[in-house]
Amino acid sequence: MNQTVVSLRDRQYSVYFQNDMKHGENWIRHHVQRQILIITNAEVANLFLEKFVRTLPSTHVVETYYVPDGEQAKSLTHYEAIIKYLIENHYHRDTTLIGLGGGVIGDLTGFVAATYCRGVPYIHIPTTLLAQVDSSIGGKTGINHVLGKNMMGAVYQPTAVGIFYEVLLTLPxxxxxxxxxxxxxxxxxxxxxxxxxxxxxxxxxxxxxxxxxxxxxxxxxxxxxxxxxxxxxxxxxxxxxxxxxxxxxxxxxxxxxxxxxxxxxxxxxxxxxxxxxxxxxxxxxxxxxxxxxxxxxxxxxxxxxxxxxxxxxxxxxxxxxxxxxxxxxxxxxxxxxxxxxxxxxxxxxxxxxxxxxxxxxxxx
Ligand SMILES: NC(=O)c1ccc[n+]([C@@H]2O[C@H](COP(=O)([O-])OP(=O)(O)OC[C@H]3O[C@@H](n4cnc5c(N)ncnc54)[C@H](O)[C@@H]3O)[C@@H](O)[C@H]2O)c1
The missing domain is CATH 1.20.1090.10 (Dehydroquinate synthase-like - alpha domain)
Incomplete structure (x- = not known):
């Protein structure tokens, strides 16, 4: 398995490269906490959710939260709705959020992770080319305002990034x-x-x-x-x-x-x-x-x-x-x-x- 390490002043994390998602289980288990919430949309979930969940430890609690497809998901409305869901369902700091999707899902998941309980870990599984080559790395997270793109956000690094080439075959x-x-x-x-x-x-x-x-x-x-x-x-x-x-x-x-x-x-x-x-x-x-x-x-x-x-x-x-x-x-x-x-x-x-x-x- 190839990997690139993102080395920052006070910490580092790995970007893992594999063809088949099923091999993700080799590294994902080292990066997840007890309670896992996967944030995705119906398009991506229909294609990959079942296979992806099989890479997670069976001992962990795994739930899925769906947002609408497209840029509209990067909004205060959906951000607020996820925070409400996390509070109502008793997610604590021993939670890992996983963004399964393109740049929209990654930016939104990262921003929720940056702010929920003053920060919980997150992993991005980028499923678009754009997210694989760019948005999944570097910790720029955020949502849009009608007056400007990405106007609310934080630099908050993921715990790990998992790039699976096979997901690109279904990309429109x-x-x-x-x-x-x-x-x-x-x-x-x-x-x-x-x-x-x-x-x-x-x-x-x-x-x-x-x-x-x-x-x-x-x-x-x-x-x-x-x-x-x-x-x-x-x-x-x-x-x-x-x-x-x-x-x-x-x-x-x-x-x-x-x-x-x-x-x-x-x-x-x-x-x-x-x-x-x-x-x-x-x-x-x-x-x-x-x-x-x-x-x-x-x-x-x-x-x-x-x-x-x-x-x-x-x-x-x-x-x-x-x-x-x-x-x-x-x-x-x-x-x-x-x-x-x-x-x-x-x-x-x-x-x-x-x-x-x-x-x-x-x-x-
Ligand atoms: N954080 C950063 O550093 C950074 C950098 C560049 C771009 N971005 C942000 O990324 C966003 C754009 O990301 P994007 O281009 O990935 O768009 P996107 O996340 O909207 O995904 C594009 C479409 O592809 C679908 N999809 C995703 N994976 C698929 C797959 N494997 N097979 C079939 N369909 C699939 C999605 O459901 C969506 O309809 C923008 O909001 C942009 O601002 C962020």
Whole structure:
């Protein structure tokens, strides 16, 4: 069994990589307490819950809590309902929460774990590509507010993460492709060789070739673990992981989380941020085209799905958590494989790159 260790200043935890979920019993029993609550949704539960429960010690008390499918589950309403369930059903500090699902389930479960009884342990079993390569590692947990994405949350690390490749076979194509946006992001912000590898292996990646996927997922997890180890609380290098997300989060919130999957919004955000990097002279036009070509080859969006009003989008960006004032902070590229933070970008330039992604974007 392969594993990557996320080493933090005062503790560490493992990300386990296995193909078949049934082998999870080798490590899960070392990380769970007496009372276990699995948080999942009906889609994921129908596919994996029965098999997953068999990996847990039969001596433990195991219950399941269901939330609705989709981004709507990351809300105060569902957060509050889970806390109520935990209190009413006498869950104490000897509880382990397990998030079985994609990034939505992981972010929500982690936030409940961070706050219930001032913190109980949690494990994430990420079942989407996006959650396997990104959201399950690093302890960023949280829920959305209508005024902004992930506006309530905590950095609270899991006890362990279990990645099973087999779960990706059932993932709908759209969700699978969306996860590839975060994969491309790693190449762009810090690993030009990996970017090149993705370019050369597009067909295998699209076909979910197991060997290619095993390499891709472990490599992304190692990059993420390395960045989190350097900057757990997001004060420095970790912010670069938000490449494409300043635009992306605003696009998601502006469309009330219903038009774009997170990865699709990030793909568009990366196009806008790359074009902005090009406009400011940090990224050559040929590199910019190369990035967009890779996104197209992976079937990721490079054009907005619908016209958009830019002023509300700019207002949303001004509320982004990364900002130090009301100036949006952008992560831009200094060439493929190197990212940097840039403040003080003119409104005109923001308008220009958004308009470039949809001929009928409205400035006001
Ligand atoms: N915490 C972080 O560091 C971090 C990083 C990136 C993204 N995120 C968050 O992650 C969320 C997006 O996560 P996501 O893309 O995984 O979306 P998701 O959790 O909504 O999952 C996508 C869809 O796939 C279904 N599904 C999940 N696994 C499946 C499987 N194996 N087979 C079939 N269907 C399956 C889900 O039910 C859902 O309908 C966003 O809220 C985003 O903000 C968090």
């Amino acid at each position: 194509e759209r969700a699978y492709i969306a996860g590839l946006a975060e994969v491309v992001k790693y190449g762009l912000i810090q690993d030009a060789h990996f970017f090149e590898w993705i370019e050369q292996n597009t067909h295998k990646i699209r076909a979910r070739d197991q060997v290619a996927l095993m390499y891709l997922i472990q490599h992304c997890c190692e990059i993420k673990a390395g960045i989190v180890a350097q900057d757990e609380h997001d004060h420095g290098v970790r912010r670069l992981l938000n490449f494409g997300h300043t635009f992306g989060h605003a696009l998601e919130a502006a469309s009330e989380y219903s038009l774009y999957l997170h990865g699709e919004a990030v793909s568009l955000g990366m196009v806008m941020a790359s074009r902005m990097s090009n406009e400011l002279g940090y990224l050559s036009s040929s590199e910019c085209l190369r990035i967009e070509q890779l996104l197209i080859n992976l079937s990721l969006p490079v054009k907005l799905f619908e016209p958009i009003s830019i002023r509300p989008l700019r207002d949303l960006m001004a509320r982004d958590k990364k900002n130090s004032s009301t100036d949006p902070c952008f992560i831009l590229l200094d060439g493929i494989g190197k990212a940097k933070l840039v403040y003080k970008v003119s409104s005109n330039l923001i308008n220009k790159v958004v308009i470039s992604c949809h001929e009928s974007a409205l400035v006001d």
